[in-house]
Amino acid sequence: MNIRFPKPLVPGDLIAITAPSSGVSPALHPRLDLAIAQLQQRGYRVVEGACLRQQRKGSSATPQARAAELMQLLTDPNVAAVMPPWGGELAIELLDLIDFAALAAHPAKWFSGFSDLSTLHLPLTTLSGWATLHGPNLMQLAADTLDSTTAALWEVLATPLGTAITQAPSAAFQRVGADLRADPAAGLVPHEATQWKRLDGMATPMCLQGRLIGGCLDTLPRIAGTRYAKVPQFIAHAGQDGAIVYLENTELKPFDLARALHSLRLHGWFNGVQGILLGRSAAPDANTHYAFSYLDALRSALGDLPCPVLYDLDIGHLSPQMSLVNGALATLDFAGDNSTLVQHLDIASDSEISP
Incomplete structure (x- = not known):
């Protein structure tokens, strides 16, 4: 299969938030709420997964619960992008629980973030054939004003197939x-x-x-x-x-x-x-x-x-x-x-x- 690029995000699209690795503890819910508000201000609809607003022993939920929710969101035709809050430590627990062969038969959608999420990016690209985005995590997008390097994430997510995107060193x-x-x-x-x-x-x-x-x-x-x-x-x-x-x-x-x-x-x-x-x-x-x-x-x-x-x-x-x-x-x-x-x-x- 060829590498398949997701459709560009447009206002009205549904973005799903789940934590396949580390979840968000209550003390950081205000930051998460601000990040979600930024998505909504850009015109996107947001749905939260059950594996998100808790953290125990390094992860948001059991490996089985995290894998099942991630798989459901990645295959849901109503979801245009999946944006975890951040990485963590234990995404490796999900690898044998995700059906990457089945995902190869589904249209690609944006899965973005970095750190421990690389553990999932790589098989999504090399096994499922999805282009994936290594860049700022959702929790880094909560500020009212973003620097130009970080803000380029939105240009990439909304770029039509065939378009060139130019980035330069930060100051x-x-x-x-x-x-x-x-x-x-x-x-x-x-x-x-x-x-x-x-x-x-x-x-x-x-x-x-x-x-x-x-x-x-x-x-x-x-x-x-x-x-x-x-x-x-x-x-x-x-x-x-x-x-x-x-x-x-x-x-x-x-x-x-x-x-x-x-x-x-x-x-x-x-x-x-x-x-x-x-x-x-x-x-x-x-x-x-x-x-x-x-x-x-x-x-x-x-x-x-x-x-x-x-x-x-x-x-x-x-x-x-x-x-x-x-x-x-x-x-x-x-x-x-x-x-x-x-x-x-x-x-x-x-x-x-x-x-």
């Missing part, structure tokens, strides 16, 4: 976020300058093109090599379009990060790709007790690859972040502050991208 990013319990309406307060970089240290402009696939490094290496993460097959079937792998790190310290990247390399995730894009790392770097740094980890696993490696991009847990569509054909022009990432929401040009 600055936020390392420490607000306490959402104390300030439910808090927005982004960037304070560190953004700078996309090449791992080889060069500043020479360059261009990459390929089909996007990737997600969170804290979760994806745990399913690499299983039937739920057919990234090598995705790369092979991309044909002359090529493939670009993007990844972001949440909590992995340098040695753990190196092992995770080496694991993906051993599983063939970087064979034949046009490039690798790495988001800003939110994990602790080297300190007086560590001589092995974040950059050492990248160089250990990726430094001798024949493809370009870019890092510190607007991807992941240090907001803001771009909205990346798994399966989209992307062109990245690297030119310092004038860099751009253009995504084309269209089918493969010369071959099928299939499970």
Whole structure:
């Protein structure tokens, strides 16, 4: 099957909110309510799932309840998009409970977010053939005013098939976020300058093109090599379009990060790709007790690859972040502050991208 792109969202569409990983505890309900209000102000109808407004032992409900609700919403023809509040820890519990083969027979719809949701994005794309959106979580959309990088999510969700979407580096990013319990309406307060970089240290402009696939490094290496993460097959079937792998790190310290990247390399995730894009790392770097740094980890696993490696991009847990569509054909022009990432929401040009 070809990668299938969802219909663009239009006012009046129904957006379903469920928590397939972590739920929302009562202390954060005011933030959730504001995020839902923002959806409604954009003209969307909203339905809440039963697996949403509670949290116990790291998840919103039992694995069976979460899987059943997610499957029901993904197959409901009245639902145009499923937007979980955020990621979490235990989306992996759902993999054997979701019928990804059955989803391959259903029209694709938007499933958006990041972090632990990558565990579900990957099989939805590589098994079911759905384009999925790695970008801001619903709980990041509650502020009255969004920065342009975060707000690009809405452009992507509403973009017709065949349209090109251009995103650029943010001016600055936020390392420490607000306490959402104390300030439910808090927005982004960037304070560190953004700078996309090449791992080889060069500043020479360059261009990459390929089909996007990737997600969170804290979760994806745990399913690499299983039937739920057919990234090598995705790369092979991309044909002359090529493939670009993007990844972001949440909590992995340098040695753990190196092992995770080496694991993906051993599983063939970087064979034949046009490039690798790495988001800003939110994990602790080297300190007086560590001589092995974040950059050492990248160089250990990726430094001798024949493809370009870019890092510190607007991807992941240090907001803001771009909205990346798994399966989209992307062109990245690297030119310092004038860099751009253009995504084309269209089918493969010369071959099928299939499970």
